Amino acid sequence: MLRRSCQFALQTRKRSSLTLPKTAPITRKSQDEIEIAQAPNRVATWSPSQSSKDHIIKTNVRFVGRDLTKQPNPQAAIDLIAQQPIRYIHNNIAVCSGTDIFQGHPKVYINLDKDMPGTCGYCGLRYAREELKDKLS
Structure with missing residues (x-):
């Protein structure tokens, strides 16, 4: 038993003597300073009744303290x-x-x-008659 405790003490000393590389300090912006887009390919909302993602994240308690850069x-x-x-x-x-x-998509005519x-x-796929190809292109 004494031998195990001595080995444990030696291992912890070795671990504590390791030096970690120094990194630049991380500065975090507050949630009010971060500007959040609706989606990577969309700036505004696509429906008048939809709240913007920016408004939801800043006012909803669910997102307080979360790093939004790591969110999908x-x-x-x-x-x-x-x-x-x-x-x-x-x-x-x-x-x-x-x-x-x-998955919720039945056959549609x-x-x-x-x-x-x-x-x-x-x-949302679009279909048209073959004879309208020149008119729609």
Whole structure:
């Protein structure tokens, strides 16, 4: 028992004698000074009833004391789906089946009789008739 306690004392002395590299002091801004964007690819809110992310983080108790640089900041889906090209169909009815019915996207039939693209209400993909390709491009 005595031998183990002596070994422990020697190990702790060795650990305490190690020197760590010095780093620059970390200065933290208060939450009021930090300007928070809605998303990396979005500056403003996309709905009039939506509160801005900046307002929510500064007023909600949930975010007090959190380092916001380490929080996830996903891309805004509304802008990402707008970058998708229009899918041109030979028929007047487009079928959007999504990825999986169990994820909440059922099979949807979209009427393409109008001279404008039809949009899926679940995923936002746009469909149009093949003969409108020159007009919409």
